Amino acid sequence: MTEARLNLDLSSLPKISPPIVGHTIYHFRSVDSTNDLMKRMVRRGTATHGTVVVSDEQMSGRGRLGRAWEAAPGSGLLTSTFVEPFDPGLSYAVCSLAVSSAVHMVTDRLPEIKWPNDLLLDGLKIGGILVEAQGRGYIAGIGINSNMNSEELARIGQKATSLRVACGHIVDQSRLLGALLSCLEGEHERSRSFPEAVFRDWRDALVTLGRQVEVETSRERWVGQAVDVAPDGSLLVTNDKRIVHVYAADVRLRAV
Numbered sequence: 001m002t003e004a005r006l007n008l009d010l011s012s013l014p015k016i017s018p019p020i021v022g023h024t025i026y027h028f029r030s031v032d033s034t035n036d037l038m039k040r041m042v043r044r045g046t047a048t049h050g051t052v053v054v055s056d057e058q059m060s061g062r063g064r065l066g067r068a069w070e071a072a073p074g075s076g077l078l079t080s081t082f083v084e085p086f087d088p089g090l091s092y093a094v095c096s097l098a099v100s101s102a103v104h105m106v107t108d109r110l111p112e113i114k115w116p117n118d119l120l121l122d123g124l125k126i127g128g129i130l131v132e133a134q135g136r137g138y139i140a141g142i143g144i145n146s147n148m149n150s151e152e153l154a155r156i157g158q159k160a161t162s163l164r165v166a167c168g169h170i171v172d173q174s175r176l177l178g179a180l181l182s183c184l185e186g187e188h189e190r191s192r193s194f195p196e197a198v199f200r201d202w203r204d205a206l207v208t209l210g211r212q213v214e215v216e217t218s219r220e221r222w223v224g225q226a227v228d229v230a231p232d233g234s235l236l237v238t239n240d241k242r243i244v245h246v247y248a249a250d251v252r253l254r255a256v
Ligand code: BTN
Pocket: 033, 034, 035, 036, 058, 060, 061, 062, 063, 064, 065, 067, 069, 077, 078, 079, 080, 117, 118, 127, 128, 129, 130, 141, 142, 143, 144
């Protein structure tokens, strides 16, 4: 783990960052995974609600379902925030609404949310969220493809884009981080006072609902209709004549 020297101008954050989320921000040049580092900090008692880790590079960045999360150094916003308490049914809603609003604030483009954790622009992934329970709270691991160029995106080899490619200009990562922390704080506070409203906003924003989807779990694969989300955050999908709760699965949107 090395101290960071590049990219983010954290001195610009106090003016725009909120009082709780982002009260302490640790910025590194390279770490294994910001989520793994945060996990160790929570265990050691050196992270509290609102502590943030951000790194220019991750050597073993992780995504959902055991996948790797790749980004060339400085090309993406890679960050983990410790949030208390943990509400399993709302954590993805809080994080994805926050990412969507932050991107909107900084680029004027509003990403769509694909259940449970993908942020899309032009149907392509621009960000992902990895929520991991830890202690009395959870680690909100957020990766945003901010400034990747076309070659870097091609190297990832997925259906992905970046804010730079989608918007046609470089994004100020300090502004994006400031907006993200501010929106994360706002959505988290709102989820404490008005959980139903946050759940409803997330449900309304999900591009997945009403679509034909291909669901792939570790045991089976089928095509069904995504009909709703349950209060525990699971996706309700038809499977033959039944409706099943989908928790850990790859859910691909079928062409309309
Ligand atoms: C996904 O789409 O599968 C979730 C990707 C989450 C990636 C972020 S990058 C910062 C944080 N640290 C990690 O190791 N993963 C998350």
